[in-house]
Amino acid sequence: MNEYNRPLAGKVALVTGGSRGIGRGIALALAKAGAKVAICHPGDERAAQTLAELQQYGEALERCADVTSEAAMVALFDQVCTLLGTPDIVVSNAGILHEAPLVETSAADFDRVLDVNLRGCFLVNREAARRMKSGRIINIASDLALLGRERMTAYCASKGGVISLTRSLARELAPHILVNAIAPGSIDTDMTSVDSMSPEALAKDLATPLARFGTVEEIAATARFLAGPEAGFITGQCFGVNGGSVMY
Numbered sequence: 001m002n003e004y005n006r007p008l009a010g011k012v013a014l015v016t017g018g019s020r021g022i023g024r025g026i027a028l029a030l031a032k033a034g035a036k037v038a039i040c041h042p043g044d045e046r047a048a049q050t051l052a053e054l055q056q057y058g059e060a061l062e063r064c065a066d067v068t069s070e071a072a073m074v075a076l077f078d079q080v081c082t083l084l085g086t087p088d089i090v091v092s093n094a095g096i097l098h099e100a101p102l103v104e105t106s107a108a109d110f111d112r113v114l115d116v117n118l119r120g121c122f123l124v125n126r127e128a129a130r131r132m133k134s135g136r137i138i139n140i141a142s143d144l145a146l147l148g149r150e151r152m153t154a155y156c157a158s159k160g161g162v163i164s165l166t167r168s169l170a171r172e173l174a175p176h177i178l179v180n181a182i183a184p185g186s187i188d189t190d191m192t193s194v195d196s197m198s199p200e201a202l203a204k205d206l207a208t209p210l211a212r213f214g215t216v217e218e219i220a221a222t223a224r225f226l227a228g229p230e231a232g233f234i235t236g237q238c239f240g241v242n243g244g245s246v247m248y
């Protein structure tokens with residue numbers, strides 16, 4: 001291993017929702033690139049397995065911490081700073097999906113989605129900004145923020161907020177901290193599982209120029225690029241890794 005294939009050696013990264021799915025993929029990509037990686041999750045039994053995988057590449061830690069809890073996020077960042085060092089790379093990835101027609105969406109449903117997806121992103125970005133002197137913040141949005149999707153109004157609104165938050169914070173934290181978003185298209189994870197989708201929903205997700213789901217590795221490679229030395233002139237952007245579903 002050398003500097004070329006471990007460009008993040010000596011860096012500390014924190015990935016929220018890193019126990020499974022896209023977050024796990026990003027955490028592994030950053031660890032393989034040499035970063036010490038911390039992940040958090042609200043209580044996923046797969047976190048121990050992900051931690052063991054991360055530790056094959058170097059120092060890592062996992063914490064049970066809910067992004068909707070201000071106290072938990074403050075404590076998480078304090079622990080990462082103490083045990084691994086001040087983060088250089090923070091990925092706000094934790095998210096949930098709620099699917100229902102708007103007229104059947106309760107205010108509590110709406111609040112829950114906004115709480116995890118947008119307020120959680122705010123808390124993570126704020127704790128990162130309070131501690132980081134330089135580095136990268138990467139927020140995971142969604143192509144649906146730009147496309148809109150029936151029966152997913154709360155989710156789309158929350159991810160639109162993530163993109164706006166990213167742009168404002170990129171201005172506020174320049175020039176030392178670069179802040180970008182990734183807006184994935186459909187990726188085969190527990191959240192959007194090909195096996196559990198109705199034929200109608202699947203057809204809609206496949207109606208893109210590339211006509212396929214993306215992979216966790218394709219999102220992780222984009223995050224690794226944004227975290228690395230080649231991305232030093234990029235801030236305030238939203239990267240569509242989406243098979244052409246949205247063209248910027």
Ligand code: NAP
Nearest residue numbers: 017019021022042044066067094095142186187189191192
């Ligand atoms: P996933 O497989 O459902 O994984 C979600 C992750 O977030 C899990 O690790 C989960 O932990 C964690 N999480 C959920 N609520 C949390 C909370 N309150 N605090 C901390 N962690 C929490 O989803 P995914 O597909 O990997 O999605 C990851 C991100 O990509 C999300 O922001 C999602 O909106 C976005 N995205 C996904 C797709 C897609 O097609 N999959 C497309 C566009 C955007 P537990 O396992 O403990 O619940």
